[in-house]
Amino acid sequence: MITAHTRVAGVAGAPVRHSLSPLLHNAWLAEAGIDGVYVAFAPPQDGFPAFAEGLRGGAIVGINVTIPFKQQALAAADFASDLARAAGAANLLLFHENGRIEARNTDGEGLLQALATQAPQLDVKSGPALVLGAGGAARGAVAALLEAGSPQVIVVNRTLDRAEQLAQTFGSRVRAFDRPDWAAPDAALVINATSLGLGGGAGPVLPWKSLPDTAVVMDMVYKPLRTDFLAAAEERGLTIVDGLEMLIRQAIPAFEAFYGSPPPPQVDERRLLLDVLEAGG
Ligand code: NAP
Numbered sequence: 001m002i003t004a005h006t007r008v009a010g011v012a013g014a015p016v017r018h019s020l021s022p023l024l025h026n027a028w029l030a031e032a033g034i035d036g037v038y039v040a041f042a043p044p045q046d047g048f049p050a051f052a053e054g055l056r057g058g059a060i061v062g063i064n065v066t067i068p069f070k071q072q073a074l075a076a077a078d079f080a081s082d083l084a085r086a087a088g089a090a091n092l093l094l095f096h097e098n099g100r101i102e103a104r105n106t107d108g109e110g111l112l113q114a115l116a117t118q119a120p121q122l123d124v125k126s127g128p129a130l131v132l133g134a135g136g137a138a139r140g141a142v143a144a145l146l147e148a149g150s151p152q153v154i155v156v157n158r159t160l161d162r163a164e165q166l167a168q169t170f171g172s173r174v175r176a177f178d179r180p181d182w183a184a185p186d187a188a189l190v191i192n193a194t195s196l197g198l199g200g201g202a203g204p205v206l207p208w209k210s211l212p213d214t215a216v217v218m219d220m221v222y223k224p225l226r227t228d229f230l231a232a233a234e235e236r237g238l239t240i241v242d243g244l245e246m247l248i249r250q251a252i253p254a255f256e257a258f259y260g261s262p263p264p265p266q267v268d269e270r271r272l273l274l275d276v277l278e279a280g281g
Helices: 020-033 048-054 068-078 082-088 107-118 135-149 160-170 229-236 243-259 270-277
Strands: 007-013 035-042 062-065 092-095 101-102 128-130 153-156 174-177 189-192 217-218 239-240
Touching: 007 243, 020 035, 020 243, 020 270, 035 243, 048 068, 048 189, 062 243, 068 101, 082 101, 082 135, 092 243, 101 229, 107 135, 107 217, 107 239, 107 243, 128 135, 135 153, 135 160, 135 189, 153 160, 153 270, 160 174, 189 243, 217 229, 217 243, 243 270
Parallel strands: 007 035, 007 062, 128 153, 128 189, 153 174, 189 217, 217 239
Antiparallel strands: 062 092, 092 101
């Protein structure tokens, strides 16, 4: 039921119509009986600052932010969490009643919890992490991995400049490359944080044989759930972690920030979203 007290939150992206976040948050709201709603916004590609500014003052409680606005979201905020500042990107904006805009990044938290759930044996402190990509998602991942004690993060990106900028932001524990075709015999973790594989295309190519048998391989892409990249990792006998788990885990702190309580435990989020993905949604 929508009332005069309904708390409105949402997700902003371009494109945004593919987003699973409305389905997830609204299922939690319905189950918890919270007077709230979660909708999708599609600001114009060059219109994010005006969009965010228009929400200042609490017209809505907050938004999740997705491609391509995560860096602009941080810039639109008056203050930001340490992780968002370290990542240089925000996936969550909160519009406080006093007019201030707060930026947070829950992608890193979602990533670490997805790893803990699907690869509980992984100790990120045990070896370097290889992060493919240098966009907003990669930045969130690098910030979270360093905070979790990763001894070294190797960032590999098609555009070397972008990887080098990322490495400069984070300092000596991060190194930048533009080619993945070198051996990584002690990698504890490999993450695809590029958009390669999204929609079913080919994923990044790796020298799979050079990875240790203990390496964990994660793909942030969740459409399809079983990407080429994860299929190759599985064929190599490695533990895999999928992007759907991260999507669910990053949404939990956002829901709490929007609606004031954690999501109800009764909802089987994975089943709910898998049904949609399997139906081609
Ligand atoms: P982004 O900022 O647009 O970055 C895209 C990255 O992919 C860049 O590093 C880009 O390299 C690389 N890339 C794109 N096309 C490529 C190609 N043809 N060959 C090689 N590299 C290519 O996007 P993002 O926000 O970081 O998101 C990246 C991916 O993570 C997306 O698929 C997104 O859906 C996913 N994601 C998932 C979750 C989750 O919860 N599961 C959360 C966040 C993001 P260049 O710098 O060279 O352009």
